[in-house]
Amino acid sequence: MSQSYNSQLLDNAVAHLAKLPGIGQKTALRLALHLLRQNEDVAVGLGEAISEMRRNIRYCSKCHNISESDICPICSSPRRDAATVCVVESVKDVLTIEATREFNGMYHVLGGVISPLDGISPSDLEIDSLVERVRSGEVEEVILALNPTIEGDTTNFYIFRRLAECQVRISILARGISIGNELEYTDELTLGRSILNRVPFADTFSTQ
Amino acid sequence: MSQSYNSQLLDNAVAHLAKLPGIGQKTALRLALHLLRQNEDVAVGLGEAISEMRRNIRYCSKCHNISESDICPICSSPRRDAATVCVVESVKDVLTIEATREFNGMYHVLGGVISPLDGISPSDLEIDSLVERVRSGEVEEVILALNPTIEGDTTNFYIFRRLAECQVRISILARGISIGNELEYTDELTLGRSILNRVPFADTFSTQ
Secondary structure, three states: OOOOOOOHHHHHHHHHHOOOOOOOHHHHHHHHHHHHHOOHHHHHHHHHHHHHHHHHOEEOOOOOOEEOOOOOHHHHOOOOEEEEEEEEOOHHHHHHHHHHOOOOEEEEEOOOOOEHHHOEOHHHOOHHHHHHHHHOOOOOEEEEOOOOOHHHHHHHHHHHHHOOOOOOEEEEOOOOOOOOOOHHHOOHHHHHHHHHOOOOHHHHHHOO | OOOOOOOHHHHHHHHHHOOOOOOOHHHHHHHHHHHHHOOHHHHHHHHHHHHHHHHHOEEOOOOOOEEOOOOOHHHHOOOOEEEEEEEEOOHHHHHHHHHHOOOOEEEEEOOOOOEHHHOEOHHHOOHHHHHHHHHOOOOOEEEEOOOOOHHHHHHHHHHHHHOOOOOOEEEEOOOOOOOOOOHHHOOHHHHHHHHHOOOOHHHHHHOO
């Protein structure tokens, strides 16, 4: 239950702020009182930025990433490689991969991973549209970039089987020890995998 | 500097969210993406609640607490004791004291405490208006409820001197060991004070 603070307007703002993930009643009140102390344009600017964003952001009809137009800037860019499609779980992952500046292809945002426990089946995800995209013939390689969890692996395998009939290369992000990490603190599963999947040293020179 | 996320609207919302205290760039992005996943009325409701609050909340012209009208509900309540005025630092402290349900008087929100290091002098605070309120004759007791810090004590002493000429009782919140705390973990200053200011045991029965 939300508390009452002698002002309907304050109560309302606090109740809305407290719905945000990781923000409880006390933090919500602190944020609301902070906003009250700021100039009017700071608080009203925040309010309007949130409303405008939610009202006007759509999803790209091709890759399902967020977009302000029907086709997102990545999908419509002539400088990006349309033959390589990186499959990710969420919009956040697109931003994370873009931040590496190592990938110049397209994306396909699934909107989640297969998780029977959470009631998420393949039909809830953008998997059919991925298969369609691949079948259209313009895609040469699909890179599976889901999180390395059980659900992610299940989804990887499901997609792999769905695409088996298509003439497309299917690759997956390399798994191994993190750069800068110490072996001592790497978990056994990862370290074991990175031994099994070791690569010729000479190959590492050609990465860049 | 704020990052760019391929959408001006998202960038803008993230930049505004990241200005909130305790919310950095990453949390702001997480919150913005969370709001994008919600129904439109959740995000737009939050945006409008913030804008509405900041646009329409004013400050009570008598006690300087937040209010939706010229005089706040506490100051205009006939059931509250206008002869007792509790002096607090901020709006938050009014809410904190109200939550105890032990106080039935009025408030006076200073808007801060005297702090030369932060450039806050008595003229930046609502001290003149407090003196005026007391001089008007309706106040019988002023309760100093500032935070027990050096700045709070300085401000207490300043107010005490300003009100010296007035026929008004000036009291201060009791300082001592916290209820439920163990003596072993009470700081020495507080424990020392609570020994010096010990009260007759029989008096404690009459509190409630």
